[in-house]
Amino acid sequence: MSSARSPRPLLREFHRPATWLAGWCALFLLIAVGSLLPAGELPTVSNGFDKVEHFLGYALLSAYAVMLFARMRPQALAALGVIVFGIAIEVAQSAWTVDRLGDSADAMANALGALAGLGISVTPMARWLQRLDARLQARA
Template identity: 40%
Template sequence: MGRSLKPFRRPWLWAGLWMLAIAVVVAGSLLPGKDLPALPVSDKFEHFAAYAVLAGGAVQLFARRLSWGFICVLLVLMGIGLEFLQAQMGLGRTLDRADALANGIGALIGLASAFTPLRDALLEFDHRF
């Protein structure tokens, strides 16, 4: 599976779930405004949490710091790009710089999980089961 992924017993499962999470974020970002459910939290928190989970997932999956940084940059660019797409698609959504900022901060917080004892939690879970 390459040098970048950690030595999982089921690398395709974990990488596939992470890619599915990315697809869910992209799809949710491009839904028409009227199709979005009303949640009891700020949409900024939703953006922050989604990108923190995606970046934290990258920390769980990949062994190399270079990979973490590269994916974090890609997530920030993805968040900015999705904001531009929302504005261009005419689906009742607008470009919101605060959303893009929340995405970026979330990605950085997820990346920061690399410096905690939880950095290898998924690897340990994978080896137990």
């Protein structure tokens, strides 16, 4: 008799997993659009504060992945994907826009943010999305 184990789930247990996955994809889209819009269409920020914006945006992407995925390996792979996305956005700014420049300091802020977001995996914050999902389900 074999003792086959059922595969461990990729996502945490949600009542509406597709909604939460769509939310994560929407964050990627929002960051991509904001990163590729002409600079004149964006609010101006003080010098250096844009690095904070980069850090926080990519920390959010990575933290959301931690809240979405059930295990450390997919969480780490998602954080790696967020880092690659951040680098790709900087390359796209150089290649596809006329008034935006790819910046290695922005890419570094993106990467550090992604790593910081991964850090919530060992905190109670890692289950915030599940708690929100459960509250929404209880109200339905």
